Amino acid sequence: MMCIDPVEFEEITIGRIYEFLQDLRKCAQGTMYCHQSVDGKEARGSGRSEDTKNPQRNINVLNVYSNSDCLCIHSKPVETKTNEIPVAQDILRMMDLKKTVITFDALHTQKVTCNIIASKKGIYVAPVKENQSGLREEILEKFKKYEQNPKKKITTLDTEKRNFRFIILPSNYDDCGFTGMKTFVEMVSHTRKKAITMYFISNTKDTELIAEAIERRWEIENNFHKEKDTYLNEDDIHFTNKTSINNIVILNNLALALAKIYGSISTNEMRVAKKEFKAFPAECISKVQLIMKDTEIIKQVKSNLRRKKR
Template sequence: MNNVSYIHEVMNDVAIVLAPLKSRLKSERRFIDALLHIFSSVTDFRQQLKVIYKLENILCICLLIAMRGKFTSFYHAGLFIKVRTDYFKNLGLIEGDKIPSHDTLRRIFLYIDADELRDCMLNRIRDMLDKITAAVQESGNKVRLLSGDGKTFNGSGRTDGTRNVNVFNVLDASGSLCLASIPLEDKDSEIPTFKRLLKKYKLKNTMVTGDALHCQIDTMDIIHSRGGDFTFTVKDNQPGKKQHIIDVLKFNAAKCKLVSYNNCDYEIFVIDYELTEEDFPHAAAYVRMISHKRAAQQDYNPTAQYFVTSSPNIRLIVEAIDSRWTIECCFHWWKDDFLKEDDCTFMDKNAIKVMATFNNIAFSLYRIASAIFDDSCMAETRLRFEECPEKMLAKLVPLLEKQNLTMLIKQNMRGRKKTT
């Protein structure tokens, strides 16, 4: 195993291009204007003659509150605006004595198009990352990691028996971009939702991962038809398939590749026979993995885990398995620990989707800032900016403007060779 990764971590490219310039990434006073321009593409559902507050101003205010981890209810968000009115006035987001109330925030969250809100920022961030990646290396042979997993909004239930809403997220873990957040009634609804979303994406040079719930033949067929690869966990909910993998690995033990990677031991058999009805469709390898990452814990009790993958590439397989829980251990954890998403008390599904979208945007921005400032972890970036997210936005938002970014990349890459 060499140091060249098959699964492309875009934030490494961001650090290569922008970290050397971090001291010269000056805060732009006009970043608010640029941010308002980005948010202005979201359709305003309100009757214009009755509008008191510009929608883009409110969306900008909501993002600033979310980036502090303070948006857990409309009441608390409205109270934050009231207490910090001078702060928002200094940024030009509030004029005079017109202060948006929690009822105003609630109405906007109930009716705006969360997908438009997502795309207005996601597309800008994705364009920026694509430009940086293209400047650093020829990444055509790199593989992005796409993961699907559900996350419960634990504050959305009620004592009357109303269950918490489950939100299914699709994360481009390589670029730290959440492509979709869909509120669902229950866990089982994740399966058809994931299938529907996968049909929308171009999956060339993409490894799709998911837990055992998504180890479905139909899902595998969709991924294969879209030009992608998959790596799924196989558990006891499919006892016949799991036992078949165990038998295949045992029978072909002499042919298995033994690999140790990041405190995990892998036994990998690249399938060399014609697939039968007992095999998963499009399967290229079966894997047995034992993790030793908790060896220092008192409850350490390593057990074998089994996987099916459509890729015969050993290095890609172990990286995909090792990175499959980025969506839970990094993305979901960050949203709960810092952004306090579990404390969100909304019940309406559109409001939950809008809140998840704001938190997704906040996560991406913090992740990019972490790469730029070469922080060892996002917790350092959090300490740097949680009380002043406007300072982080003042550095990042100008980079979302194509002209500024192009000039910056050319300045930093002049005289340097692309890496491969």
């Protein structure tokens, strides 16, 4: 694994599947927006304990996951002397972000990161927490002023478990260094016993698009990271070489993607289909290869992939 170039490996495997799924999405949905999430995952079997000759902390891998395609499109290890922020920025710089909405946790609510996304024609939906005190206070103050002035409009949108309020900013509003910032968002989540209030900024005025992105921002954790642990037992794999870890992660990304595509064409439920894929991988992959060449069932694959995600 340490002799394989992970960039080339990802391009010829994940890249090919991503192209296929993009074609499916365009066929089924036209030119609708794609939603992608950025988040890190610790490779728990990549370290060495403190009592060894060369102790090493577990390596963190930064992932970009396409919620729209159920596919991790990029994975890159984070160097021990840095953090996720520059790694995410490097990946985003090389991506085509047109018609793409990017979400992430508050660590990545950085001016440079948001500027990269906006400059590449993408949309950011960025959480603002206490550590961004100046921006957060500005958002809170803006909502307070709008609430006290009946001439000011606060747009509302409610979903099953969340309530949203939006303030569309004036065109001459100072973006505070966050390129194209157009909207302040307040979200109250009722997914737990105690309601949680969060704030976001975005460079789009499309309130429905923003709400959908916020609703789906943790699919990378629930539909990807957890599945790699429970279905592929990724934490049980032990490698300390960074290149080997990167390639193992990409290989698991590929396996999970193929399993989900197989599940979308199987007559069985997704959980049963994934068991079949694990038991008979060669046969299942052969069926996936056939459908990737058969344009007659493109719509079926895409619609089933979304409907049978779990």
